[in-house]
Amino acid sequence: MSMKTYSARVRVTLKRGVLDPQGKAIEGALGSLGFAGVNQVRQGKTFDINLDATSKKQAEDSLNAMCEKLLANTVIEDYAVSID
Amino acid sequence: MSMKTYSARVRVTLKRGVLDPQGKAIEGALGSLGFAGVNQVRQGKTFDINLDATSKKQAEDSLNAMCEKLLANTVIEDYAVSID
Numbered sequence: 001m002s003m004k005t006y007s008a009r010v011r012v013t014l015k016r017g018v019l020d021p022q023g024k025a026i027e028g029a030l031g032s033l034g035f036a037g038v039n040q041v042r043q044g045k046t047f048d049i050n051l052d053a054t055s056k057k058q059a060e061d062s063l064n065a066m067c068e069k070l071l072a073n074t075v076i077e078d079y080a081v082s083i084d
Numbered sequence: 085m086s087m088k089t090y091s092a093r094v095r096v097t098l099k100r101g102v103l104d105p106q107g108k109a110i111e112g113a114l115g116s117l118g119f120a121g122v123n124q125v126r127q128g129k130t131f132d133i134n135l136d137a138t139s140k141k142q143a144e145d146s147l148n149a150m151c152e153k154l155l156a157n158t159v160i161e162d163y164a165v166s167i168d
Contacts, residue, residue: 003121005123011130013130013132023131026131026154026155029154030150030154033150033153033154035146035149035150036136037087037135037136037146038133038134038135039089039134039135039136040132040133041132042131042132043129043130043131043132044129044130044131044132045127045128045129045130046095046097046127046128046129046130047107047110047125047127047128048097048124048125048126048127048128049122049124049125050122050123050124051119051121051122051123052120052121052123053121062119062121065119066114066117069117070114070117
Protein backbone atom coordinates (compact mmCIF):
# COMPACT_ATOMS: atom_id res chain seq x y z
CA MET A 1 0.00 0.00 0.00
CA SER A 2 1.23 3.49 -0.73
CA MET A 3 2.20 5.69 2.18
CA LYS A 4 1.03 9.24 2.68
CA THR A 5 2.46 11.82 5.05
CA TYR A 6 0.03 13.14 7.64
CA SER A 7 0.46 16.25 9.79
CA ALA A 8 -0.92 15.67 13.24
CA ARG A 9 -1.21 17.66 16.40
CA VAL A 10 -1.35 15.98 19.79
CA ARG A 11 -2.49 17.98 22.80
CA VAL A 12 -1.67 16.79 26.27
CA THR A 13 -3.39 18.50 29.19
CA LEU A 14 -3.59 17.85 32.90
CA LYS A 15 -6.76 16.10 34.00
CA ARG A 16 -9.30 18.15 35.88
CA GLY A 17 -8.45 18.17 39.57
CA VAL A 18 -4.73 17.65 39.11
CA LEU A 19 -2.76 20.51 40.64
CA ASP A 20 -0.81 22.66 38.17
CA PRO A 21 1.82 24.65 40.10
CA GLN A 22 3.37 25.99 36.89
CA GLY A 23 -0.02 27.33 35.78
CA LYS A 24 -0.48 28.91 39.22
CA ALA A 25 2.93 30.58 38.94
CA ILE A 26 2.04 32.01 35.51
CA GLU A 27 -1.29 33.23 36.91
CA GLY A 28 0.62 35.03 39.69
CA ALA A 29 3.12 36.49 37.24
CA LEU A 30 0.34 37.80 35.00
CA GLY A 31 -1.24 39.48 38.03
CA SER A 32 2.09 41.08 38.95
CA LEU A 33 2.40 42.40 35.41
CA GLY A 34 -0.95 44.15 35.77
CA PHE A 35 -3.22 41.76 33.89
CA ALA A 36 -6.45 41.79 35.87
CA GLY A 37 -9.27 39.30 35.64
CA VAL A 38 -7.24 36.13 35.07
CA ASN A 39 -9.06 33.38 36.98
CA GLN A 40 -7.17 30.29 36.00
CA VAL A 41 -4.16 29.23 33.95
CA ARG A 42 -3.47 25.59 33.12
CA GLN A 43 -0.43 24.67 31.13
CA GLY A 44 -0.32 21.84 28.62
CA LYS A 45 1.88 20.46 25.85
CA THR A 46 1.49 20.06 22.13
CA PHE A 47 3.36 17.79 19.77
CA ASP A 48 3.29 18.55 16.05
CA ILE A 49 4.09 15.25 14.39
CA ASN A 50 4.59 14.39 10.73
CA LEU A 51 4.20 10.73 10.07
CA ASP A 52 3.85 8.35 7.15
CA ALA A 53 0.91 5.99 7.18
CA THR A 54 -1.23 4.08 4.73
CA SER A 55 -4.46 5.71 5.88
CA LYS A 56 -5.75 8.37 8.22
CA LYS A 57 -7.17 5.62 10.42
CA GLN A 58 -3.76 3.96 10.67
CA ALA A 59 -2.10 7.29 11.48
CA GLU A 60 -4.68 7.93 14.21
CA ASP A 61 -4.20 4.48 15.75
CA SER A 62 -0.46 4.96 15.72
CA LEU A 63 -0.71 8.40 17.36
CA ASN A 64 -3.03 7.10 20.08
CA ALA A 65 -0.51 4.34 20.81
CA MET A 66 2.32 6.94 20.99
CA CYS A 67 0.28 8.90 23.55
CA GLU A 68 -0.40 5.82 25.66
CA LYS A 69 3.23 4.69 25.59
CA LEU A 70 5.27 7.90 25.63
CA LEU A 71 3.67 11.28 25.07
CA ALA A 72 1.16 11.38 27.90
CA ASN A 73 1.13 10.19 31.49
CA THR A 74 -2.42 8.86 31.41
CA VAL A 75 -2.65 8.73 35.20
CA ILE A 76 -2.69 12.51 35.39
CA GLU A 77 -3.00 13.69 31.77
CA ASP A 78 -5.57 13.60 28.99
CA TYR A 79 -4.65 13.66 25.32
CA ALA A 80 -6.37 14.59 22.07
CA VAL A 81 -5.17 13.76 18.58
CA SER A 82 -6.11 15.76 15.50
CA ILE A 83 -4.95 15.07 11.96
CA ASP A 84 -5.09 17.56 9.10
CA MET B 85 -19.67 47.58 31.82
CA SER B 86 -20.48 44.04 32.84
CA MET B 87 -17.71 41.47 32.77
CA LYS B 88 -17.99 38.08 31.17
CA THR B 89 -15.65 35.13 31.69
CA TYR B 90 -13.95 33.89 28.55
CA SER B 91 -12.17 30.58 28.10
CA ALA B 92 -9.14 30.98 25.91
CA ARG B 93 -6.43 28.73 24.61
CA VAL B 94 -3.01 30.12 23.75
CA ARG B 95 -0.66 27.97 21.67
CA VAL B 96 3.04 28.75 21.66
CA THR B 97 5.18 26.98 19.08
CA LEU B 98 8.78 27.32 17.96
CA LYS B 99 9.24 29.34 14.79
CA ARG B 100 10.12 27.43 11.66
CA GLY B 101 13.90 26.96 11.48
CA VAL B 102 14.47 27.08 15.23
CA LEU B 103 16.07 23.87 16.45
CA ASP B 104 13.95 21.75 18.77
CA PRO B 105 16.22 19.28 20.61
CA GLN B 106 13.37 18.08 22.81
CA GLY B 107 11.30 17.26 19.75
CA LYS B 108 14.28 15.44 18.25
CA ALA B 109 14.67 13.39 21.44
CA ILE B 110 10.99 12.42 21.37
CA GLU B 111 11.33 11.47 17.68
CA GLY B 112 14.27 9.21 18.59
CA ALA B 113 12.39 7.68 21.51
CA LEU B 114 9.37 6.93 19.31
CA GLY B 115 11.68 5.18 16.83
CA SER B 116 13.20 3.11 19.66
CA LEU B 117 9.72 2.11 20.76
CA GLY B 118 9.02 0.74 17.28
CA PHE B 119 6.94 3.55 15.81
CA ALA B 120 8.00 3.73 12.17
CA GLY B 121 7.37 6.58 9.76
CA VAL B 122 7.71 9.51 12.17
CA ASN B 123 9.43 12.26 10.17
CA GLN B 124 9.33 15.17 12.54
CA VAL B 125 8.26 16.04 16.07
CA ARG B 126 8.06 19.62 17.30
CA GLN B 127 7.05 20.36 20.84
CA GLY B 128 5.00 23.35 21.87
CA LYS B 129 3.07 24.70 24.83
CA THR B 130 -0.55 25.50 25.49
CA PHE B 131 -2.05 27.75 28.11
CA ASP B 132 -5.73 27.36 28.96
CA ILE B 133 -6.73 30.68 30.46
CA ASN B 134 -9.99 31.80 31.99
CA LEU B 135 -10.28 35.55 32.13
CA ASP B 136 -12.87 38.20 32.80
CA ALA B 137 -13.30 40.90 30.17
CA THR B 138 -15.96 43.28 28.95
CA SER B 139 -15.88 41.96 25.39
CA LYS B 140 -14.29 39.25 23.29
CA LYS B 141 -12.20 41.92 21.59
CA GLN B 142 -10.89 43.15 24.96
CA ALA B 143 -10.10 39.57 26.01
CA GLU B 144 -8.21 39.00 22.77
CA ASP B 145 -6.19 42.20 23.13
CA SER B 146 -5.34 41.27 26.70
CA LEU B 147 -4.25 37.74 25.70
CA ASN B 148 -2.06 39.06 22.88
CA ALA B 149 -0.39 41.42 25.35
CA MET B 150 0.18 38.50 27.79
CA CYS B 151 1.88 36.56 24.99
CA GLU B 152 4.12 39.47 24.07
CA LYS B 153 5.11 40.15 27.67
CA LEU B 154 5.26 36.74 29.32
CA LEU B 155 3.91 33.64 27.62
CA ALA B 156 5.97 33.58 24.44
CA ASN B 157 9.55 34.43 23.59
CA THR B 158 8.74 36.19 20.34
CA VAL B 159 12.34 35.99 19.13
CA ILE B 160 12.04 32.24 18.66
CA GLU B 161 8.34 31.47 19.22
CA ASP B 162 5.03 32.12 17.49
CA TYR B 163 1.75 32.28 19.34
CA ALA B 164 -1.90 31.87 18.47
CA VAL B 165 -4.86 32.88 20.61
CA SER B 166 -8.30 31.30 20.33
CA ILE B 167 -11.31 32.18 22.44
CA ASP B 168 -14.42 30.00 22.86
